[in-house]
Structure formats: C-alpha cells, structure tokens
Amino acid sequence: MTIRITGMNSGLDTEAIISELASARSIKVQKIEKNQTKLSWKIDAWKELNTKIYSLYSDVISDMRYDYAYAKKTTKVSNADAVTVMTAGDAMNGVQSLKINQIAKTGYLTGGKLDASSGDKLVANMPGLEWLKDSSESVTFKVRFNGEDKHITLNGYDTLNGVAKKFEEAGLNAKYDEASKRFFITSKETGKDADFTISHAELREVPDLRVPEVSAPGETISEEKLAEIERANAERDRIIAANNKIIEANKNLGLQLVPDEEKIEFSDSQEEIDRKNKANANRLAIIAANNKKIAADTDGKINAFNEKSKDDFANTLKSLGLMTEKMASEGGYNVTFTEEEKKAGKVAGKIDGEDAEIELNGAIFTSNTNNFEINGLTLTVHKATDEVITLTTEQDTSGIYDTIKNFIKKYSELINEMDKLYNAESASKYEPLTKEEKEALSDTEVEEWEKKIKESLLRRDTTLSSVSSALKTVMMQTHIPGKEGFNDGKDIYLSAFGIETLGYFKAKDNEKNAYHINGDPDDTDVKNYEDKLKKAIATDPDTVVEFFKELATNMYNTLEEKMEKTDYSSRYTVYNDIQMASELKEYDSKIATEQKKLNDYIDRWYEKFSQMEVALGKLNSKESSISSLFG
Numbered sequence: 001m002t003i004r005i006t007g008m009n010s011g012l013d014t015e016a017i018i019s020e021l022a023s024a025r026s027i028k029v030q031k032i033e034k035n036q037t038k039l040s041w042k043i044d045a046w047k048e049l050n051t052k053i054y055s056l057y058s059d060v061i062s063d064m065r066y067d068y069a070y071a072k073k074t075t076k077v078s079n080a081d082a083v084t085v086m087t088a089g090d091a092m093n094g095v096q097s098l099k100i101n102q103i104a105k106t107g108y109l110t111g112g113k114l115d116a117s118s119g120d121k122l123v124a125n126m127p128g129l130e131w132l133k134d135s136s137e138s139v140t141f142k143v144r145f146n147g148e149d150k151h152i153t154l155n156g157y158d159t160l161n162g163v164a165k166k167f168e169e170a171g172l173n174a175k176y177d178e179a180s181k182r183f184f185i186t187s188k189e190t191g192k193d194a195d196f197t198i199s200h201a202e203l204r205e206v207p208d209l210r211v212p213e214v215s216a217p218g219e220t221i222s223e224e225k226l227a228e229i230e231r232a233n234a235e236r237d238r239i240i241a242a243n244n245k246i247i248e249a250n251k252n253l254g255l256q257l258v259p260d261e262e263k264i265e266f267s268d269s270q271e272e273i274d275r276k277n278k279a280n281a282n283r284l285a286i287i288a289a290n291n292k293k294i295a296a297d298t299d300g301k302i303n304a305f306n307e308k309s310k311d312d313f314a315n316t317l318k319s320l321g322l323m324t325e326k327m328a329s330e331g332g333y334n335v336t337f338t339e340e341e342k343k344a345g346k347v348a349g350k351i352d353g354e355d356a357e358i359e360l361n362g363a364i365f366t367s368n369t370n371n372f373e374i375n376g377l378t379l380t381v382h383k384a385t386d387e388v389i390t391l392t393t394e395q396d397t398s399g400i401y402d403t404i405k406n407f408i409k410k411y412s413e414l415i416n417e418m419d420k421l422y423n424a425e426s427a428s429k430y431e432p433l434t435k436e437e438k439e440a441l442s443d444t445e446v447e448e449w450e451k452k453i454k455e456s457l458l459r460r461d462t463t464l465s466s467v468s469s470a471l472k473t474v475m476m477q478t479h480i481p482g483k484e485g486f487n488d489g490k491d492i493y494l495s496a497f498g499i500e501t502l503g504y505f506k507a508k509d510n511e512k513n514a515y516h517i518n519g520d521p522d523d524t525d526v527k528n529y530e531d532k533l534k535k536a537i538a539t540d541p542d543t544v545v546e547f548f549k550e551l552a553t554n555m556y557n558t559l560e561e562k563m564e565k566t567d568y569s570s571r572y573t574v575y576n577d578i579q580m581a582s583e584l585k586e587y588d589s590k591i592a593t594e595q596k597k598l599n600d601y602i603d604r605w606y607e608k609f610s611q612m613e614v615a616l617g618k619l620n621s622k623e624s625s626i627s628s629l630f631g
Helices: 014-064 160-170 223-249 270-297 299-319 325-330 339-343 397-422 435-439 443-455 462-476 532-539 541-562 577-629
Strands: 073-077 083-087 094-102 106-110 139-145 148-154 173-177 182-190 197-200 349-351 356-360 363-367 371-374 377-381 389-395
Touching: 014 397, 014 443, 014 541, 014 577, 073 083, 073 397, 083 389, 139 299, 148 160, 160 173, 160 182, 197 299, 299 325, 356 371, 356 377, 363 371, 397 462, 397 532, 397 541, 462 541, 532 541
Parallel strands: none
Antiparallel strands: 073 389, 083 377, 094 356, 094 389, 106 182, 106 349, 139 148, 139 197, 173 182, 356 363, 371 377
C-alpha cells in the first residue's frame, strides 16, 4: 500500500480535494457494481421461480399423463384395530373375508435374575462358575437360527457385557441390563426361521472334505466353488482342532498329529502340484487312521468328553440365567430349578419366533413378517382374532378428485406468483445501496429498500410473459372433443367440471388467472357452488380421466419445449441462465477496468499535488535564507 504525505507545505487537505475530484469518476464504477448486483438478484429470482415451474412439470403433471395417477382404490376394513390395508390401483374390486390366525413374533429370551448389578462382572465370579477361573477351561455352545449354526466360546475372563457382545457377534440382539440384572436376547427379525435356539456343541468325526486336485497349472475354479471349498475347509479345521484335543489326551493309543494342509497355488508347477496332492492324500490317510482308532478304542472317552461339555454348558447357562425349563427338559440337561429359584425369578423365559398366518377367502397365507402382499392389497396384521373381518375394495372417487384438486392448487399458486412478478410496481428510482449508503440507514430500512428492488426484477419480463401465456393457453383449451351424454355433446373445457376463474372483478389483484373448483369445501369463494367435478367423477370417471390426462400431456409438452437446452439456457430451465451467468462474469472485467482507470486518475492528481508541495518547499527554503540575511 502506497503511503502518501501531502499538504505539509501548502497546508491543503489534498486527500479531501482528490477524493472530491475522483468522486465523479467513481460513480461509474459504482454503477457497474450496482448493475452486477441487480443481475445477481435477478438470477436468484429466476432460479427460485424455475424450481417451482420444474416442480409442477416433474412432480404433478408428469404423473397425471397416465392412468395410474387416477387409478385410486380404497379398502374399507370392518376391524381396523386388527389389520391395516393399503390398496394398489390394480387391486380387484369386491368384498373379501379375512381371518387372522396368528401374528408374526420375534424370538425373545428374557434371562433369569442374577446377583450382579454390574455388567463388568467376570463370568468366573458368578456362583457355580468358579471352575472357569482355570485359564485352561472354557465352554463352547452353539446358537442356531436361519438354518445356520454359530459357535460361542466363553471363559472366565469374559464379563457379562462381553457375553452379550458375543451373542451380538453371532447375529442376535443382546444386552445385559444392569437395572433388572438380566440378559435380554432377541432375533433380529420376526418369523419362525429367524427364531434361535441355544444348545451344547458336540465333538464330531472329521468329514472327508478333500480339496479337488488341480490337473494343470493355471486351471481356474469358479468363485462359487472356491467359496464352497473355503466354507468346507473352515468347518473341517474347526472339527480337527477339537479332535486333536482328544488325541493329545490319548497319546497312549499311538495316534498321529494331523499335519498342515498343503495349499495348491495356480502358479505351482505340475511337479509341485503332484507333490502337494500326495502330501494331502497322506494327511487324509492319517485323519482316517486316527478316526478309526478313536472309533475303536475311545468311544467311551469321546462320549465322556461330550457329556462333560454338555454338563458344563447346562451349568453355565443356568448360572447366567439363560436356561429355561423347556430347554432343560427337551435338551436332557442335568439341571433342575427349585421352587425358591422360580419364585426369585432365576429361571429364563422364552417366546419362540413364529410366522404370521391368515386366511383370506378360505386360503391360508403365511409370512415371516406381519405384512402380506396379495393381489394388489398390502395387509399389515396387528393381532390375532377369531372373528371374520370384511375387506371391501372399491373405486376411490375421492382419490381422483384429490389428484385434480392438487393440480389446480399447484397451478394456481404458480400462475399467481408469475402474475405478481410480472405486474410488480416499478422500482426504477431504486438502485442497490453502496456500503456507505447502507451505513447511513437502519437494517430495517436497508431490507425494505432492497425488497422493493427484488420484487420488481421480473417486471414486464418477456420470458416470464411467454411461459405464463403458454400455461394459460393450455388451461383455456378443450382437450377432448364433445361426446354424447356429457356436457350436451359440446366440446369439453374446464368449466364443464365446474373449474373456473373467479372473474376479473371478483378476483384479487394478481389472482385473476387462478382456477377454483366449485363446491370445494376448502375454498371460501366457491364452496357453496354446485360441485360438478365430483358429480362427473361419480357418473363418468372415464371422461374426467381422459380430459385431465390430455390436459396434463399438453401442458407437459408445452413446458418441455420451453425448457429445451439452447446456446443460452440449460436443460429444464425456462430462462437464459447460461447467458446471464456469462454477463455476470463480464461485469467483473468491466469493474476491474474502470477501477484501474479511477486509480490511475487519482495517482495523477497525487503526483501533481506532490510536485506542488516540492516547489513550495523550495520556495519556503529560499525565503528563509533571505530572511536570515537581514537578521
């Protein structure tokens, strides 16, 4: 920034003088800036209006071109507390009988009450589970739902919250609630298949799940087959690990440890593939030999191991409050519940997951949720009931009426706004305020000033007039020829359905082109008139639908044409947004050019005043010298 020191010799306020000299020239810069501001506001005004025009085009009249927008049907239900029905347009009219035998339920286990107020309590510190303090001890059990088994292993270092987390990881909802001191475990979905069971995990023989040999390097295996092999290998490895634990405990039988599998790679040579296949065959032979010895010599020990695992599981579940009486009985577990335990709420309770079942017209339907989609009806059942519920499906004349009413409302709101913008009062005496002008006014005064300008930006706009006139023309046209039995055979206009404007003298300013539906209870201006639209829908719905489909099609095509992409406008835009954006950018260049001229002009004046100050300085210096000669 240049620092200027002026007026030291002349005593003139050169800053003020130059500012006044430059003020006239700065008006030109300000005028360009104000024009840029007005254009920016005008673009914003068009964006807002264009959004509303496009909404009418895409959200309202686009659908009204097709039958489905008018194919409204409704279903009356004799017991709305038991079932809710949604009706599609293709549902069959008629009366149906419904009986709800059972609603879908979620598998839900409520644990027995524990003596643990904190979820951070260790499992090994629970009564009856002290044996888990031995770090070598653990208990494994399986959770089955959706046709799959998930294994959960607990040890003494798990907390009660950790137990809940392991059930979560297995695919259920689970929580230990410290307030009630209970576990709560549920299925994530309703239905019989999503229900879950908890049982002990038994040791089983290793299945023969040999990996297929690769006959030549580079041979490919499908992704589905690879996934199947991976799943099989994972299950086999889990069982091998369990069997190896038995093998360690029975070394006197001369069993061999199972070597690791040789994984075949696609990059292997044929010689390497043959070697690995041979090693894997030997591995399978060892597994088979071990299984034979185990089967022949240690059946009793394996059974004892399984029995211990079974007892450990049962005791663990009871100590954690997760065992129900039904589980203990049906699973054959060696646990019992005393009357005191039952009274104290120590026993878990379980609601089994169930499918919903209904009878519709005598046919049985089941669902794993409480929703049924049958022949155009979506039924949501809420409770089982012995009574027969009547479903009556019929044409929803109010639905057709509401579709037309919504269109008339949206159109009228839009056309009113367009007329208001086009007929706005002139604001030619108002220009955007400079920073200095704003500082001289209050915030309210600034807001009112700018509001006057913004409201007049589209006044007498030719583009606005063109779009507005095109829409009005569509509304005033007939869209189907006259037909016998309707409107005396004359051409059909909106007035035939009692849809008209209020008239020039009755309508408010800028609402003279809005349409009203005679008899509409929500419209105070016409609510007492004859409701021709509802009468037409009730007596001849096909003609009503045909007329408004054609009206919507014509209006859609009209707006489609107005919103075509050009060199000056984008697609789906009725105004020249591309051109206006370019003009807005050009103002930046104009402002920069004029600002440079103004700066140069100011610099020249400063240079002149500077030269004057230097000359005065020299003159003053000479006068001082002469004065000194005369003492």
